[in-house]
Amino acid sequence: MNNVPIITISEVNKSYEVGNNKLHVLKGLNLTINEGEMISIMGASGSGKSTLLNILGILDNYDSGAYHLNNTFIQNLSEKKAAYYRNQYIGFVFQSFNLISFKNAMENVALPLYYQKVSRRKRNAIAMEYLDKMGLKDWATHMPNELSGGQKQRIAIARAMISKPKVILADEPTGALDSKTSLEVMDIFDEINAQGITIIIVTHERDIAERTKRIIHLKDGVIEQDYYKLN
Numbered sequence: 001m002n003n004v005p006i007i008t009i010s011e012v013n014k015s016y017e018v019g020n021n022k023l024h025v026l027k028g029l030n031l032t033i034n035e036g037e038m039i040s041i042m043g044a045s046g047s048g049k050s051t052l053l054n055i056l057g058i059l060d061n062y063d064s065g066a067y068h069l070n071n072t073f074i075q076n077l078s079e080k081k082a083a084y085y086r087n088q089y090i091g092f093v094f095q096s097f098n099l100i101s102f103k104n105a106m107e108n109v110a111l112p113l114y115y116q117k118v119s120r121r122k123r124n125a126i127a128m129e130y131l132d133k134m135g136l137k138d139w140a141t142h143m144p145n146e147l148s149g150g151q152k153q154r155i156a157i158a159r160a161m162i163s164k165p166k167v168i169l170a171d172e173p174t175g176a177l178d179s180k181t182s183l184e185v186m187d188i189f190d191e192i193n194a195q196g197i198t199i200i201i202v203t204h205e206r207d208i209a210e211r212t213k214r215i216i217h218l219k220d221g222v223i224e225q226d227y228y229k230l231n
């Protein structure tokens with residue numbers, strides 16, 4: 001693995017306003033992730049995992065510290081710039097798939113290209129290639145409610161991959177799947193990672209975390225452990 005940082009977080013703090021109170025969620029986090037790493041972030045519910053992932057994905061701002069993504073300083077960006085960097089670098093995968101219920105599998109996969117103003121014909125053709133890679137070509141015209149959880153997650157992964165991200169951020173991607181299907185999704189992440197794409201997986205399942213080389217434990221907004229598995 002090369003040692004080129006793709007993500008650098010230094011002394012990042014994040015609080016939420018809750019009524020008249022402040023909830024200090026991330027407490028001076030420091031974290032460097034190199035290009036091509038596959039890591040998992042573990043921690044109890046409420047420990048700040050999603051908050052961290054949302055900051056990394058430029059879906060949310062932080063209060064102090066610094067976040068660099070591929071050497072770009074990410075802080076208080078306009079929505080337009082945030083969207084630009086997200087499209088350029090990031091693919092998201094969520095526990096609940098977040099597919100659009102009234103669009104078929106192919107249209108869901110093609111969606112990021114719609115936002116990039118790619119013509120319908122071209123984006124659908126590219127979406128078919130990505131569906132094919134996920135073994136789902138025959139399901140292209142099916143609606144999400146006709147698909148299994150595993151199929152929906154593979155469609156969500158194809159959608160994340162279609163804009164050729166450098167980093168995949170997955171928030172509990174196997175949380176709604178049975179254990180066999182979960183392992184199949186992890187196999188797909190392995191293949192994607194083998195192409196050099198950095199993958200960050202939030203999970204509270206030990207056997208999912210064990211599939212990644214590096215494991216980070218968050219506890220009450222601080223990194224409690226950060227280690228590489230020996231194998």
Ligand code: ADP
Pocket residue numbers: 016017018023025043044045046047048049050051052
């Ligand atoms: P995790 O993903 O580890 O379960 P989160 O990052 O979602 O944790 O949440 C960390 C803490 O911040 C929790 O106490 C949660 O209730 C709180 N929180 C998360 N998002 C918000 C928000 N938008 N406004 C207020 N509090 C929030």
Ligand code: MG
Pocket residue numbers: 049050051
């Ligand atoms: Mg969460």
